[in-house]
Amino acid sequence: MIIDEIEDRHRLVEWINQCFVETIGIRLYSRQEEALLKCLNMFSDLNRRSGIIQMPTGVGKTIVAAAIIMALYKLRTLREKDIILYLTPRRVLKYQVEENFSNIFGGNSPFKINLYGNGMRLRNAFEVRHIEKDVIRNLNWIFNFRQANEILICIVTPQGIHEFLKEYENLSELVNSERVKLILMDEIHREYFGPKIVDSVQKILQLKNAIIIGLSATPIKQAIEYLGPPIYSLTSRQAMQDGILAKKLRIYSTKTKTRLLENILEDEWKVAVVDRAEKYAEEILRILREEVKDAYDNLQGEIDPLSRRIPKTLIVAANTTEANEIARRLRELLREIRPNSSVCDLIKVAHYKIERSVSEIEKFRNQKEGILITVNMADMGFDDKNLEVLVIARPINSPIAYVQIRGRVLRKPDDAENLKVLKYALIIDLTESAQRHEKSVERVELGEFRVTDFDQLENDLRGLGEVKKVRGEVEIDKNYKIIEIAPDKETITDVKIAEIKQKILEILILSDQLTPSEILTKLSQCGVQAKLEEVEKACEELAKEGRLQRIGGSLRYPYRIRVKDFLRAQKIKIWKIEELLKELNIPSSDKNIKQVLKAIKEILEEVISSNPAKIWRISELSKAISINDDDLLKIISTDEKIAERVDVPVIVEYDNSREELMLGRLKERIVDLLSMRVYAIRITVPHLFSAMVKNLIRRRIGENRYLLTETSFNEQHIFMLRRVIAIIKSERI
Missing domain, CATH: 3.40.50.300 (P-loop containing nucleotide triphosphate hydrolases)
Incomplete structure (x- = not known):
């Protein structure tokens, strides 16, 4: 699992943020995103499967843990039947984790599996279980007998795991040991590596398929010796400087x-x-x-x-x-x-x-x-x-x-x-x-x-x-x-850099291409006090994020990234493509319009993939990405995979029967009717989707010996399929 492309990382984080907004109404802040991306980079290193996230009390380590689970799920590292162990020494914290994870991964979450591919039967991708009573019996069932398809998030104390593992010298004896793909060890400054239970913890660390992440505000040396150095560290002073903690x-x-x-x-x-x-x-x-x-x-x-x-x-x-x-x-x-x-x-x-x-x-x-x-x-x-x-x-x-x-x-x-x-x-x-x-x-x-x-x-x-x-x-x-x-006032804080970064992007929308010195001048004209080193640091971060492009000594805000940033940030207005070009100072050429359409299509794919089982209405997608219905339909009509996930109405008529269905089901319905050797099939679709449906029908006719004819009426396009004895070349009516 390697995430090399900056754009791929950005899309993954944005998908995770959309999931958080939908489930608990929050987004990751920058430090949490940094911790997540550092973890993903670690996973890319095939020689390292464990590490520690150190963040102060109160900055959301549990949310980062949830984000790691989402990322592994999206990247298909976590699959059906897999097991996640969340170990926490404190009983009260177990309840808090269970409540948070149930809200994120439970019944109303976007993480669903479509049983039959038609959106009619869905089930949760995750099961959250807090093991408190009959710990040994429950763990024995999970590790030796469980066959459920959901990805199990098992919340248990390290003491409970220790009592269970006393009976096993080697974890390979456990039937489901290879299904443990992620182990989250919360509060690793506690007794994990003390003399009472360290032997059992060592057994857990030997699980060859598992990624192991320790979490603590105060990791101890023993934890680092077993799990490796911190993947990510944030001191309380840094968090105070960033405005995450008290000032x-x-x-x-x-x-x-x-x-x-x-x-x-x-x-x-x-x-x-x-x-x-x-x-x-x-x-x-x-x-x-x-x-x-x-x-x-x-x-x-x-x-x-x-x-x-x-x-x-x-x-x-x-x-x-x-x-x-x-x-x-x-x-x-x-x-x-x-x-x-x-x-x-x-x-x-x-x-x-x-x-x-x-x-x-x-x-x-x-x-x-x-x-x-x-x-x-x-x-x-x-x-x-x-x-x-x-x-x-x-x-x-x-x-x-x-x-x-x-x-x-x-x-x-x-x-x-x-x-x-x-x-x-x-x-x-x-x-x-x-x-x-x-x-x-x-x-x-x-x-x-x-x-x-x-x-x-x-x-x-x-x-x-x-x-x-x-x-x-x-x-x-x-x-x-x-x-x-108190934070050092002379320190260049992440909060200040974030403000400068936003202003730089606003300036480059109007000026298109500038050097850092020219940007500094423009900032001063806008009333923003900054130093050249701060501007250079902000530009460097924006370039690393893939949002700015270096051209010699100048920096440019690419049109495609410009559009994506703008549409992700604002939800006030629904835009037409031509209005968007003017707002973002993008010249109206065929080449530029293609970039803009590509950016909108990528955002559309992100929104649709955030809920894999959902069939979207055009009005929902328009609101989600702030593009008007007509322009959105034109974009959707060029991509069959996206169109299958949108509520595009289709009417199919045959043998005195009439069915109304969605475009996504048309493919399988045509196959069914052709296999039944129905004499005549009439298909009515919106005119915009006629080319897409025509290609779909032609691929399905094959050797079934049907004649295809077409006609248009108002905003609709009609296809007629008639079965013939001999293959007849298709002709347009």
Whole structure:
């Protein structure tokens, strides 16, 4: 499977984007497209079948995984009966993946198989199955007995696979092992390569037909040693520069001194210190009060800012007991500030000991304000993009765990009043964790750290459960160290380059052919401030994408690409061909019109192939590609394969019978009638399609000894086939 041509890659990505729009209403952004294309390039390398995609929390790794599946399906690497394994260590994440994949690949998706070629019976190309109960029995059925035609997406934990594979020394013993074509290993910083299950993971890696992709914001060295170096990497700083994550991060970091008043042997963080929980609650509200007061002008004055708004805040506590104590004290304080509000709605707790933790998180996610206290956040699947403040209320020993927890507050918000829009994402670190680990964030993201103790990493991510309550003397150092992470304003960001690229294309529509220096002058005249190096970088990217053509030292925007870009980007107006030529400044010559028609035809093929089983109405296609019905019909009438997928009406009459069918079924119907040796057949088609149908009929008459005559009436063309004893040369009436 090799995708060499730039245009082929562009068409594949556009098809994938159309599938996403149709199923979940999104398109891949540029970084996701880059990750996808890097993966496709890796697949082209016959010596490499595995690798890692590293992207920060909140930038859509699951969507990239879905795009990889779509690409392999479109390229026919995935076929009927094949199996995809999606491994994820977290139970909650399994549900999230199942929901996303069911929406994308499930019942209403465009991925259908046409059973009989006539559009009458369709079935899904994919089956999404989440294995939770009877894991060994279900996996045994999948690997040894399953014969269903759908491509199976099996979502299961690595622990479940490990338990199943204990019985097998060699996976070749499994009947369906060669049908496993893709393995997606989510969160590969977790226990995959730890001593408990690494033997089973090694067995999986030996599947010779499988492409294996690891996914993580923080890949570990062990994962790189087994799967190979990252195929694609995106650091959180880069994502902030691109505008994918929050624009800025501020961290207030300090230390907490605790002296236990009881004579116990436990570490101070393995017990719940009531006094620490109470002081933390008071300190958190103090900082939130100042942040709200500073962010909103209308909250100045004597009124407590928290009476108007409490930023959405996540507190990561040391253990469930201390989490409950922090919640208790926060509720006491907020009852004084908001006597008429339900403090239980404002202060929520979600951890091991709360039965309704998932529903509590969902309620919090839907709120505009409030505080959520948790412990095992990594198992809760917390992904609230409108979270504004993260509080670290326990020591984080592992830099990998720190980067994972830190990422929860960096998601880009969709609320204009969010602190991340007005100011920055905020971390309140009460345990000096940020001071220890912030300098290592990028190295962690690039996979430079090895996990030496997987149990310690799990403890860092999960926290502790119920522990003993104790009293203590607690002092929070008020001399906070302030750490700020913001994009470097002097850096040439992808966002700025994208804006320049768009302007360059607009300029070249009017000027046809320019050098980078001339483009820079034109940009300045349009009021766009740019440097020559930025223009050259933008031109280089456009040339690599196949959108600009180099002619000596100048650059040209080819007519065919110009038309495709324009029609893909706008859906406001339905265009006539002659209007399109004027709009895009294309001279009206036969040669240029052929290029324009070729571009429209290619877009038409993309739209039709996005739903292989669908029969399209002309009005639907006109709206989809923004070309008017008449011009579209002329284009369709020149391509038999496209015409077969369009609702072109045909009338067939024979032996006092009359049938109305679509052009796509005419071929098989003619064959049927000829084999029945029907005496006379009358076929009525739109005049535009007469040449196409005439060729089709002549190919089918063969030695069946029929005489073909034709006539036209208004906008219709009529063919008459009469059976004769001897072969008679066709003549036109």
